Each structure stands twice: as structure tokens, then as C-alpha cells.
Amino acid sequence: MYFVLGLILSAEIGVSLGLIGGGGSIITVPVLVYVLGVDVRESIGMSLAVVGATSLVGAALNHRRGTLRLKTGLLFGAAGIIGALLGSPLTRRVSPGVLMLIFALLMLVVAGVMLIRKQSDEEMANPRRQNMSSALLAGFVVGGLTGFLGVGGGFLIVPALTLFGGLSLKDSIGTSLMVIAINCAAGLAGHLRYGGFNFRTTLLVTGLAVAGTLVGTHLSHRTSAGNLGKSFAFFVILVALFLVAKNYGVLLALFLFATGT
Secondary structure (H helix, E strand, O other): OHHHHHHHHHHHHHHHHHHHOOOHHHHHHHHHHHHOOOOHHHHHHHHHHHHHHHHHHHHHHHHHHOOOOHHHHHHHHHHHHHHHHHHHHHHHHOOHHHHHHHHHHHHHHHHHHHHHOOOOHHHHHOOOOOOHHHHHHHHHHHHHHHHHHOOOOHHHHHHHHHHOOOOOHHHHHHHHHHHHHHHHHHHHHHHHHHOOOOHHHHHHHHHHHHHHHHHHHHHHOOOOHHHHHHHHHHHHHHHHHHHHHHOHHHHHHHHHHHHOO
């Protein structure tokens, strides 16, 4: 039952990436760890491979549809490579329980952004003015998160591309997939220095996620990503609460340490 659930959620990762340019990667590590039984640190590298390959396919599909801005994506990606290479060694310095709690916190932030952010028709059609320095900084920060936690960071890249990259919302979704692929490749290169991972499981999850991306990309041009994004945000909150419950002992220990009791 857990294996079947893992396969279903693997496809959901791709659907979300193709549909809203992010979100799905945040559940990749929890799916690998708690559903498919992968070691926490090993799952980071596997997540980077899965999300990177899936995003690359989604980026290619968006390029064919004309909703990928190569120059802006390369700018974000270049800054993200530096951040990812600096972030990847930090994974080995944090205990598995603390990693999962950081994941839970990040997931709650992601869900909050997805629920609060309003996407009007005007935002979708009209690009903003590009802010080069802010775009580079945003790319670096997202790259660091990618290397450290194995997340694509699309939930940050899409609004950053809209606010600082001068892109419309639809172009931001397509371009974010290319940036995610670049960041994941850099983060994976950093993690491979510490050993490999289960390639068979990685290929299986990647294949299902890629299939989901084909569906999500198709739907992104036919349906409202806003409503579906909010539904996914509630799902992310549930997963975050599950992670907190599973690692309650670690959270309690951190609280007692912080309070000196």
C-alpha cells in the first residue's frame, strides 16, 4: 500500500511542477523518506535528481510553447549554481530529525505564500520592470535552499521572476522550470561527492514525475493554476504537520535546549 501511494505521489510531484512551476518538489523528500523508506540524507540527492530531470522536461515543453525566457532563466540559474554548491555540504552537518523539521517549517512557508499570493489577470499578462541585483540575490538564495534541502524552489522562483525578472506569470512558470533544473544539477553535483544513492528507485520516481509533468504542463495552458495551487497548498500543510508529528521528540528536545530546561 505504501509503495502504491509513493507511486501516486511521485506523479503528483510532476503534475504540480508542470502546472504551477513549483510546489511538487517540496514533497519529494517526505515521499522518499516516509513512504518509500529511503534514508533522509540519501533522499536529498535522489530528490535533486528527480526534480531536476522532471523540471528539465517541463522546461522543454514550455520552450516549445513560447513561455520560457532563456536569458532571464540563465541569469537566475547562474546565481543559483553558486548557492547550490555552497548549500549542499550543509546537509551532512544537520541531523536527520532537524532536517525534517526544517522541511516542515519551509513547507508551511511555501503553503502560506501559495495561499496569500493573489494572481490577477493583469499580473499574468503584463510583465514588470527587471531588477538585476534583486534577481541575482533571489537566484542565489533559492540555489542555496536547493543544495541544502533538495527542493527545487519554484515557489520562490516564480514570484521572484515576476517581481524582479520582468516576466509575466505564465512566462515565470515556464522559466522557473529551467532554473530549477539548473539548481538541481548543481546541488546534485555537490551531493555526489559524499556517495551515490538508489538509482533504481530514483529512475522509477522520475519516470512517474515526468509523466505527471506532461499532464501538468498541458493543464497549465487550459485551467486556472491559482485555484489548483491553493488546493495543493492545503495538502502541503497536512504533510508539514505530519513531519512535525513524526519528529515531535526532536522538536521537544530543541525547545528544552533553547529554554535551558
